[in-house]
Amino acid sequence: MNLFAAPAGYAYLNASRWVIAFILLLIGVALGLVSWTHAHPPGVYGHISFGLTAIASLWVLAAIHAAWLGRSSKPAVGSQLVHLAIYLAVALMPVLVAVTIRALWPQPVYATSSASMEPSLREGDFIGAFGVRAAC
Secondary structure (H helix, E strand, C coil), X not given: CCCCCHHHHHHHCCCHHHHHHHHHHHHHHHHHHHHHHHHCCCHHHCCHHHHHHHHHHHHHHHHHHHHXXXXXXXXXXXXXXXXXXXXXXXXXXXXXHHHHHHHHCCCCEEECCXXXXXXXXXXXXXXXXXXXXXXX
């Protein structure tokens, strides 16, 4: 369970501080990657393996940490339906964070693929779009 939904492992342990820390760390990494992309285009879009490696590493480390915390914990007690709702809510939290960041901070980077925009743009140039117009 930890590997597929790392924060759900913390929820199983009733470790709400770790759930919050994981979500805040995930938000920080996502915002850092977005900021890096705009400071140094193409950023994540040009080095997609770096961004995926950063997120995957965070995910795997959280899964290992939750498993390490859980090796001496007692099984969860109470309603299985309540536990299922908590696990699903916590497991879907990273998706909600990603969608929120994408919706509120739409700053895509585009690459020109042809010489049709010369002389102002050349083939291979990167264009950063900011604000509401970036979502178009």
